[in-house]
Amino acid sequence: MPIPAPNLYPEFNIVRLSHVELVVTDLAKSRAFYVDTLGLQVTDEDSESIYLRAMEERGHHCLVLRQGSEPCARELGFKLFDEESIEKAEHFFKAKGLPVEWVDRPYQSRTFRTRDPHGIPLEFYVKMDRLPPIHQQYALYKGVKPLRIDHFNVFSPNVDESVAFYNQLGFRVTEYTEDEASGRLWAAWTHRKGGVHDIAFTNGAGPRLHHTAFWVPTPLNIIDLLDLMSTTGWVSNIERGPGRHGISNAFFLYIRDPDGHRIEIYCSDYQTVDPDLEPIKWDLKDPQRQTLWGAPAPRSWFEEGSLFEGQKPVKAQLDAQPIIAP
Amino acid sequence: MPIPAPNLYPEFNIVRLSHVELVVTDLAKSRAFYVDTLGLQVTDEDSESIYLRAMEERGHHCLVLRQGSEPCARELGFKLFDEESIEKAEHFFKAKGLPVEWVDRPYQSRTFRTRDPHGIPLEFYVKMDRLPPIHQQYALYKGVKPLRIDHFNVFSPNVDESVAFYNQLGFRVTEYTEDEASGRLWAAWTHRKGGVHDIAFTNGAGPRLHHTAFWVPTPLNIIDLLDLMSTTGWVSNIERGPGRHGISNAFFLYIRDPDGHRIEIYCSDYQTVDPDLEPIKWDLKDPQRQTLWGAPAPRSWFEEGSLFEGQKPVKAQLDAQPIIAP
Amino acid sequence: MPIPAPNLYPEFNIVRLSHVELVVTDLAKSRAFYVDTLGLQVTDEDSESIYLRAMEERGHHCLVLRQGSEPCARELGFKLFDEESIEKAEHFFKAKGLPVEWVDRPYQSRTFRTRDPHGIPLEFYVKMDRLPPIHQQYALYKGVKPLRIDHFNVFSPNVDESVAFYNQLGFRVTEYTEDEASGRLWAAWTHRKGGVHDIAFTNGAGPRLHHTAFWVPTPLNIIDLLDLMSTTGWVSNIERGPGRHGISNAFFLYIRDPDGHRIEIYCSDYQTVDPDLEPIKWDLKDPQRQTLWGAPAPRSWFEEGSLFEGQKPVKAQLDAQPIIAP
Amino acid sequence: MPIPAPNLYPEFNIVRLSHVELVVTDLAKSRAFYVDTLGLQVTDEDSESIYLRAMEERGHHCLVLRQGSEPCARELGFKLFDEESIEKAEHFFKAKGLPVEWVDRPYQSRTFRTRDPHGIPLEFYVKMDRLPPIHQQYALYKGVKPLRIDHFNVFSPNVDESVAFYNQLGFRVTEYTEDEASGRLWAAWTHRKGGVHDIAFTNGAGPRLHHTAFWVPTPLNIIDLLDLMSTTGWVSNIERGPGRHGISNAFFLYIRDPDGHRIEIYCSDYQTVDPDLEPIKWDLKDPQRQTLWGAPAPRSWFEEGSLFEGQKPVKAQLDAQPIIAP
């Protein structure tokens, strides 16, 4: 088995993924996508940026859109359990020789930025401004009725290395794909918060952000979004799905924002809080791995992703190929 | 506009499509598909045949499976309003020089068989044995929870001719696809019972049966069927979907039975009882015609169909091409 | 069996129920209910009236709200098949000694008003202005996503008489409730368009309009409406449900508009086009008659209804009692 | 605010609620209820007991049915994080003067039983036999498609005391109901695993088990269960719902097993992993507290519950009354 034993006693306590900032080239158009179409709620905005939260979130933002000239992804944000955790996290990254930079982030308590060994920008904080609950203000629900940010998925040039590193941070593997030939990891899903993943790694030129996923109530909300997008000018932004994942067993849809940033709409995976949960292994050549119903993903899905700011991707070290739609 | 004015006063009154008989090469395997997987109810069976009904039907059968050495489709069955209708129907077909053969059909009152001008075998009757309602015996529901037969779809070598003929029978066009270049019909949906169609015609080598469709409660039942098929050995029998049709606005899935007979699972089209309902026109090159969400159908969907017994198909006269998945 | 044989050859052809006009005392508040909350589409409005259609309807209106000082219901509107039908209908009502008054109704071809023998105001026409389809403009869907008007339900002081009269008009009984003791009808559901009913009759002081029903896609839309109403100030307008009807097998919710007019949200009954469909009999004392799941309706549901303009109700002749919630 | 600050550093780590054993008087009838109707999976059974798991669970059992002469509830089972936790837990309960008894429990690693200060029997263990995943064996899904045990709800004679005690165990309050008059807690929802609750406390003669809840995919599965129960002889076992809770925002149904043990079917509450999640306060007199849609619960729901074996309940110290259905 190519995955490490779960690290049940990490040096510091990451609660969950929290937020990401995306640089977009036309803020108004991105607003039409994320707010008018997906239904995320604006919690702050000006001419340069829009802060968004999903319906059941009380933290100030799960997505920040920032106007820029080149689309890219900035730090992947994670919430820490307490002040002790942020001290220990700082120490952890410094001890690895990774950069640690304390930054002022609006609506967040003290925050530091760092990079993982492949160069993915990360951001850690303990507290974010809390907003009043809106999950029972049903008049505000629209679009796909997004409830909360669910996970990140990143292209990694070496998934074995990624899993080993995030294992030190306490991310536990729930499912993984092995390349039978080399015995190496081709993809892995790892969690902190008790779902199938907070962050997943997919083999490919990286690091790049493959997608950010939002949780919705039921598959019917995904069908509603498809009907809406396809009759309001967004039909070509539908990339893959709807379908049931083999891995995670979740119902999914992949769409692309106006700059090509990929968003997954996701629901109904399973609870993973047991420390002795056995990871589920899939073979890269199993056609039901991607989609339980057998449909392969299109080439774009395997090849395209968002660059991280200031980080040039490198070629994947493993060149095993999944099944790709013709 | 290439479609005829609706014929509101046909010579006889066809109530609705009723049933079809399919010749299958392995009755047990077909039973596993239609009964154990789709959830149709057996109303009679022996070593040669199985009679099936859907959950809200009180007529004895909507589908008859018949063991044979070569798979094919037999008569498309239609229910007539009354005895006067069957007399007038007989007269109508005879007057057209089409064959009329009175046959003994189990569970049906007197029935005649005939052919449409392209050779599609048709069967007309007034009464079928009625069975007690089971639509509130929820313990019997399984699979996709099929409620009733909804429509037939046939390949026609000349859709203009098909529509002209069925117009005489009182079938009214609800939606149609025109080939812009030739101004000819590429496909048409025609109804008697007040839904989008009882029978539709698609341009192609014909006559052949493209598919038989069953109505189900909601899109979630279609998702349930996909999950079931993909984990019980039927994953390769999933051909296309799920999706929303542009034409009909229905939610759909296409699957293939063990002999390749195509079945559509279908729900949520609209009511069409108004005699002044305006047909909706679609352009053959409109990618949202097939699937509102933009996904093209695979080549098999455009090319494969069931032969009608004793009827050799001829090449389509119109060779306009729709968009086909790569 | 207390119900008459179906009249398959009525003197004229009623296609379906079409529309109703309700007098409301605060047009703005009614707009907030029907448009902002239920999601009906405004097709015309001024300071005195609002015309509404549901999402799949192409006729100009299914509901007209008229400002007035006293809430009441006006004519129940029905669409006829053709000009011949309207001539024969006029003759039919005149021959019964019932009033026939030709009226100018905006957006409708020539229309006459009459009354049934108990005094229910009725209105018949052949053509209504047709509007472009909006059923695939998914950005317009909101509230409960109402697709079409489905049926009327009226209190009748003598359901046997009502059924006998509407039977002459070609309405066929699909289900009915018998009072075991007297052998008389307590309620009946009768249809023209191929669903469980266009109009139903319930024993009670009448004539009064019990409710008008709208068809929606799935039970989840009803849950969405409940969530919306209960968090936007309409919680006390929820009267009964959600639930599954024993009779009709439909999923339902009853709500009250600002003037107390009762609206049913309804989906998933069954197809009834067969002329030999056997009516289903229910016993008045069967607790699953009202709600398959056993919950009785509240007293208000049995006792309250909208007066028809200019028609004083009389006491029901049958005083058998259903089960009422404590 | 009557609730204590969350205890983020409890002496030992409880992962989640795990299982409960119910004594039933007719094992075959209970099997018909839990297995044939709800759809729980049998993992072991003999003439005295049945072990059950839900579809996504890999632990051996979440519910044990035990044949007995008097129905009652036995230990509420909780899973601990590691061996260190079980040592510390033993120490914790002993230090409180509470009984600690090490027991042999089939399929569980070493397990001790204890009682909370009101006498609720509790059981703690670290590891349970793990079974192969079945969550993608869709042919096994039936009934309400139960995915996992979600929470316990117990009557407490003093909710303030219960919350104070379970707070020491690290259970964090997510929502609570205050009696305005006395300023005391009337009910509280507390969690370990990241949902709205693992265990909730309701004011009433106690300790008694109010209900055990199972998580299902969507509200439509609850509708399916209602249809099934009401047509297979279980209609009188439906107690309350379906509806949307004000508290937890979950969609719910309450049913009673053949011995009166109450089961809740539950879905779509929200994620609560943030350590700084603010508890939501409700007023006991708010009618939307129980059901967002306004319907009050029946008297039985407030008064009836399962006795814990060997524990006589005492009267509640607070006699504030909620709104009860007439």
Ligand SMILES: [Ca+2]
């Ligand atoms: Ca079609």
Ligand SMILES: [Fe+2]
């Ligand atoms: Fe994902």
Ligand SMILES: [Fe+2]
């Ligand atoms: Fe079709």
Ligand SMILES: [Fe+2]
């Ligand atoms: Fe109704």
Ligand SMILES: [Fe+2]
């Ligand atoms: Fe509960």
